[in-house]
Amino acid sequence: MENNSYQRLSTSLQHKEPDKIPFDLGGALVCGINVIALRNLKKYIGLDSRTEVYDKITQIGRVDDDVIEKLKIDIVNVAPNPPKAPGLAEDLGRDGDYLKLKDEFGIEYRMPVEGGHYYDIYKSPLRNAGKISDIKNYDWPDPLDDNRFKNLKQQADKVIFKDKKAYFLERMSAGMWENAIWMTGYEKFFTDMIVNKKFVHAIMDKFLEIKCKYWEKALDTVGENVLAISAADDLGTKESLLVSLDLYKELIWPYHKKLFDFIKEKAKSKVYIFFHCDGAIKEAIPSLLEAGVDILNPIQVNCKGMDTKKLKKEFGKDLTFWGGSCDNNILSFGTPDEVREETKKRIFDLAPGGGFVFAPIHIVQSSVPSENLMAWWETLQEYSKY
Numbered sequence: 177m178e179n180n181s182y183q184r185l186s187t188s189l190q191h192k193e194p195d196k197i198p199f200d201l202g203g204a205l206v207c208g209i210n211v212i213a214l215r216n217l218k219k220y221i222g223l224d225s226r227t228e229v230y231d232k233i234t235q236i237g238r239v240d241d242d243v244i245e246k247l248k249i250d251i252v253n254v255a256p257n258p259p260k261a262p263g264l265a266e267d268l269g270r271d272g273d274y275l276k277l278k279d280e281f282g283i284e285y286r287m288p289v290e291g292g293h294y295y296d297i298y299k300s301p302l303r304n305a306g307k308i309s310d311i312k313n314y315d316w317p318d319p320l321d322d323n324r325f326k327n328l329k330q331q332a333d334k335v336i337f338k339d340k341k342a343y344f345l346e347r348m349s350a351g352m353w354e355n356a357i358w359m360t361g362y363e364k365f366f367t368d369m370i371v372n373k374k375f376v377h378a379i380m381d382k383f384l385e386i387k388c389k390y391w392e393k394a395l396d397t398v399g400e401n402v403l404a405i406s407a408a409d410d411l412g413t414k415e416s417l418l419v420s421l422d423l424y425k426e427l428i429w430p431y432h433k434k435l436f437d438f439i440k441e442k443a444k445s446k447v448y449i450f451f452h453c454d455g456a457i458k459e460a461i462p463s464l465l466e467a468g469v470d471i472l473n474p475i476q477v478n479c480k481g482m483d484t485k486k487l488k489k490e491f492g493k494d495l496t497f498w499g500g501s502c503d504n505n506i507l508s509f510g511t512p513d514e515v516r517e518e519t520k521k522r523i524f525d526l527a528p529g530g531g532f533v534f535a536p537i538h539i540v541q542s543s544v545p546s547e548n549l550m551a552w553w554e555t556l557q558e559y560s561k562y
Contacts, residue, residue, distance in 0.1 A: 412455020
């Protein structure tokens with residue numbers, strides 16, 4: 177199979193140096209770009225195609241073929257469709273100064289009509305739950321809804337055989353822990369981790385069940401050629417983990433381990449677990465590796481302990497760094513020259529020996545000027561060859 181992008185990513189994931197650094201912008205949705213920033217960028221680089229919203233809640237723009245070709249992006253997103261049966265999902269429309277919606281888990285979101293950049297959670301459906309029966313009796317979405325998987329293989333095969341790119345196989349929903357937290361609210365869930373551990377296990381068991389059912393069918397549907405499998409759970413704040421490492425290891429880590437083992441067992445070819453995890457998480461990296469994480473994203477370099485040079489030295493033989501390419505504050509508010517210097521530093525820190533995919537640190541925000549994005553991209557072009 178002659179596919180330079182696929183081989184480039186595969187080689188880097190094996191911790192070898194490919195011809196040049198693989199580049200992702202929107203292949204993993206958590207490496208996407210806000211629709212406003214994408215619209216501005218396309219105008220700046222002379223593309224006049226219509227810019228669509230890919231994900232309504234996050235307001236990520238759809239990175240279409242013209243952008244992929246123009247910017248020489250190596251990785252394309254392959255994602256499930258919405259389910260045929262919407263379940264709890266509902267567009268709630270405008271309510272005063274906000275646009276509101278409910279997702280298929282019953283979580284409610286809102287975005288300001290004026291100046292809104294994305295939707296935030298404002299109502300958690302299990303905020304008053306406390307019994308295991310509350311979990312059992314809840315109206316959970318069906319991970320096996322056939323419409324999720326309609327044309328999934330056709331999408332994947334097009335990327336590999338026609339477009340000559342690698343693809344990133346997307347999840348059906350957020351991470352198990354973060355989704356559980358959103359359903360109860362942060363204060364309640366963290367309290368339950370101390371005083372109601374049976375409830376925590378019940379909701380985590382349910383999310384594990386949903387995830388395993390989805391991934392078994394998704395992997396069976398696409399067959400071979402998938403490299404990166406999407407997983408997520410935000411463990412950190414800017415300064416520390418959200419909970420102690422011991423508490424994470426007791427109540428959440430076992431579910432990560434079970435899920436990642438299951439995915440690797442069911443895959444028809446070797447797959448790599450991509451784990452999106454924000455914040456100051458260096459303390460948890462050995463546990464994530466033990467759970468089966470192969471790829472860490474987004475590498476928030478402005479968080480405590482997330483020094484790219486030190487992370488590469490300590491974990492670079494076992495972990496691929498997908499992201500970490502430029503401090504978000506510099507990308508948003510620095511000058512193009514500052515962006516170039518920052519980006520050059522991160523490439524020099526993370527690229528040697530492979531195990532690096534150049535990508536933004538999480539979603540490119542609407543505040544990022546197109547001049548800065550092109551300075552970031554041009555720096556990659558200058559220093560991408562091994």
